[in-house]
Amino acid sequence: MDVKEWMKQVIKPAEIEKYLINGEDFINEESIFGNLEKYKNPDPGQVRDILQKSLDIKLLSPEETAVLLNVEDPALLEEMREAALAVKKKVYDNRIVFFAPIYCSNPCVNRCVYCGFRSDNSAERRRILTMDEVRHEAEAVIDEGHKRVIAVYGEHPLSGADYIAETMRTIYATKRETPSGKGFNMIRRININAAPMCIEDLRKLWRAGIGTFQVFQETYHHGRYAELHPGNTIKGNYRWRLYAMHRAMDAGIDDVAIGALFGLYDWRFEVMGLVAHAHDLERQFGIGPHTISFPRMQPALGSFVSENSPYLVRDDAFKRLVTVLRLAVPYTGLIVTARENAALRREIINYGCTQTDASSKIGIGAYAEKQQQEENPDKVQFTLGDERSLDTVIRELAEDGHITSFCTAGYRCGRTGDKIMNLLEKGVEGKFCKLNAVLTFREYLDDYASPETRRVGERLIEKELKEIENTPFFTDKKLLPTFLTYYKRIASGERDLYM
Numbered sequence: 001m002d003v004k005e006w007m008k009q010v011i012k013p014a015e016i017e018k019y020l021i022n023g024e025d026f027i028n029e030e031s032i033f034g035n036l037e038k039y040k041n042p043d044p045g046q047v048r049d050i051l052q053k054s055l056d057i058k059l060l061s062p063e064e065t066a067v068l069l070n071v072e073d074p075a076l077l078e079e080m081r082e083a084a085l086a087v088k089k090k091v092y093d094n095r096i097v098f099f100a101p102i103y104c105s106n107p108c109v110n111r112c113v114y115c116g117f118r119s120d121n122s123a124e125r126r127r128i129l130t131m132d133e134v135r136h137e138a139e140a141v142i143d144e145g146h147k148r149v150i151a152v153y154g155e156h157p158l159s160g161a162d163y164i165a166e167t168m169r170t171i172y173a174t175k176r177e178t179p180s181g182k183g184f185n186m187i188r189r190i191n192i193n194a195a196p197m198c199i200e201d202l203r204k205l206w207r208a209g210i211g212t213f214q215v216f217q218e219t220y221h222h223g224r225y226a227e228l229h230p231g232n233t234i235k236g237n238y239r240w241r242l243y244a245m246h247r248a249m250d251a252g253i254d255d256v257a258i259g260a261l262f263g264l265y266d267w268r269f270e271v272m273g274l275v276a277h278a279h280d281l282e283r284q285f286g287i288g289p290h291t292i293s294f295p296r297m298q299p300a301l302g303s304f305v306s307e308n309s310p311y312l313v314r315d316d317a318f319k320r321l322v323t324v325l326r327l328a329v330p331y332t333g334l335i336v337t338a339r340e341n342a343a344l345r346r347e348i349i350n351y352g353c354t355q356t357d358a359s360s361k362i363g364i365g366a367y368a369e370k371q372q373q374e375e376n377p378d379k380v381q382f383t384l385g386d387e388r389s390l391d392t393v394i395r396e397l398a399e400d401g402h403i404t405s406f407c408t409a410g411y412r413c414g415r416t417g418d419k420i421m422n423l424l425e426k427g428v429e430g431k432f433c434k435l436n437a438v439l440t441f442r443e444y445l446d447d448y449a450s451p452e453t454r455r456v457g458e459r460l461i462e463k464e465l466k467e468i469e470n471t472p473f474f475t476d477k478k479l480l481p482t483f484l485t486y487y488k489r490i491a492s493g494e495r496d497l498y499m
C-alpha cells in the first residue's frame with residue numbers, strides 16, 4: 001500500500017472518543033494554569049502536610065502538585081529532596097534497574113521539528129534493521145551483561161506492529177554464552193518505544209511478550225503541540241497520542257510508560273500534565289503508569305528548535321522537576337537516561353530515580369558496528385551526554401550504595417499492572433525485588449564485572465545479604481531459605497533463578 005494511503009488509516013477516531021469525557025480530554029489547560037497561579041508562595045506547613053501524603057505513598061492531587069511546583073525557598077526545597085529520597089527508599093529501596101536501548105528503525109512519516117528522524121531531514125540516512133541485524137544488536141547488548149532492552153522505532157508502514165513483534169521474537173530468541181562460561185545470558189524483558197497504535201496492533205505486541213509500552217506525549221500543551229507536529233501528519237493528532245496508553249490497557253498491556261520531552265514547553269506545565277495523565281489512567285483503569293520519563297531535549301541533526309527552544313530546562317529546574325515527580329506519583333518508576341551527563345545523572349538518581357541505561361548506542365545498527373556517536377551523526381536521533389560502559393556506571397552507583405538490578409521476575413510471575421501497583425504501594429514488591437536484585441547482581445558480578453567493579457560489588461552484596469537476613473518480612477514469610485538456596489545455586493553457576 002502507498003504510504004499516503006496507509007497514513008489515512010492509522011488513526012481510529014472511535015479509539016479516541018471512547019476515552020473522552022463530554023468530548024473533552026483530561027488536559028484542562030485553564031485548570032492547570034489556574035492551579036499554578038493559585039498556589040504561588042505556599043505556606044511551609046501546607047508543603048509539609050503534602051510531603052507526608054507522599055511518604056504514605058499516595059498519588060498527589062493536581063492542586064498539591066501545583067503547591068510543590070511553586071516552592072522556591074532553598075530550605076524547603078531541601079526538605080522536599082529528602083522526602084523524595086525517603087519515598088524512593090520506601091518503595092524501591094536502594095535498587096537501580098538497568099536497560100539498554102536498541103534502535104531498530106529510523107524511517108518516519110512524521111515531521112517532529114526537534115527530532116533527527118523527521119521525514120524532511122534529508123541529512124539522515126534511513127535504515128530498517130533486518131532480523132539478522134536485530135540479532136547482532138541483541139548479541140552485543142547481551143555481551144555487555146544486559147538483560148532488559150527498550151526497542152525504539154520510527155513510525156512507518158514498514159516498521160509497524162508486525163515488524164515490531166518480529167523484532168521482539170528475534171531478541172527474545174537470542175542467547176549468548178556468558179564470558180565466564182557459566183551458562184547463557186539473554187534478554188528477559190523487552191519494552192517498546194514506538195508510535196501510538198490501535199488496540200488490534202497493540203494486542204500483537206502483547207502476544208509477542210511486551211514488557212512495558214512507552215509513548216511520550218512530548219508536550220501536554222495543545223497549542224505548543226500543534227506548532228511542533230504538523231497537522232497533516234499522524235503525530236499531529238494530539239489526542240491519538242494522548243490516549244495511546246489507554247488503548248494499551250484495553251489491549252491487555254498493563255505496564256504502560258508515559259513521559260514528556262522537557263524543553264518544548266514550560267516545565268511546570270508538563271509536570272502537571274504528567275500527573276493529570278497518571279490520574280486519568282487510575283480513574284479509567286485503576287492502574288497508574290509503570291514508569292515516567294522526563295527526557296530533556298538534546299541537540300538533533302539539523303533541528304534549530306532542539307538547540308534554541310525558549311523552554312530549554314536548566315539543571316536547577318531539572319532537579320526540581322524530578323523531585324516533584326518523585327513526590328507526586330510515589331509508586332511509579334522514574335527513568336533517567338544517558339541523554340544526561342554523568343555527574344548530573346549520578347546526582348538525580350539520588351533524588352529518586354529507579355531506572356537508567358548505560359553503554360547505550362542510539363544509532364541504527366550501532367552496537368554491532370561498535371560505533372561511537374560522532375562516527376555516525378547521520379544515523380542517530382540526537383546526541384548522548386554519557387557514553388560510559390555498563391560496568392563503569394554500575395561501579396559508580398555501587399560506590400554510592402545503589403545495587404544494580406536486572407530483575408524481570410515481577411513481569412514473569414504476573415506481578416504487573418494493578419497487582420504490582422498494589423504491592424508497590426504496600427511496600428511488598430520492593431521486598432521481592434530486593435531478593436531478585438541480589439540474585440541478578442550476583443550473576444552480573446560473576447559473569448561480566450571487571451575486577452574493580454567486582455571488588456566494590458562484593459562489599460555491597462555482603463551488606464545486602466546481612467540486611468536480608470535481619471529483615472523480619474523475609475524470616476516471617478519463610479522466603480529466606482529459598483532465597484539462600486537460589487543464591488548458592490547461582491554462585492555455583494546456575495542462572496535465571498528468581499522469586
Ligand code: SAM
Pocket residue numbers: 108114115116117152153154155193194195196215216218260261295296297298299300306339381382
Ligand atoms: N517514533 C516514535 C514516537 O515518536 O513516539 C518512537 C520513537 S521516538 C524516536 C522516541 C522519543 O524520542 C520521542 O518520543 C521523543 O520524546 C524523543 N526525542 C525526539 N527528539 C529528541 C531530542 N532531540 N532529544 C531528546 N529526545 C528526543
Ligand code: SF4
Pocket residue numbers: 108109110111112115116117118119153154155195235
Ligand atoms: Fe518520528 Fe518519533 Fe522522531 Fe517524531 S519523534 S520524527 S515520530 S521518530
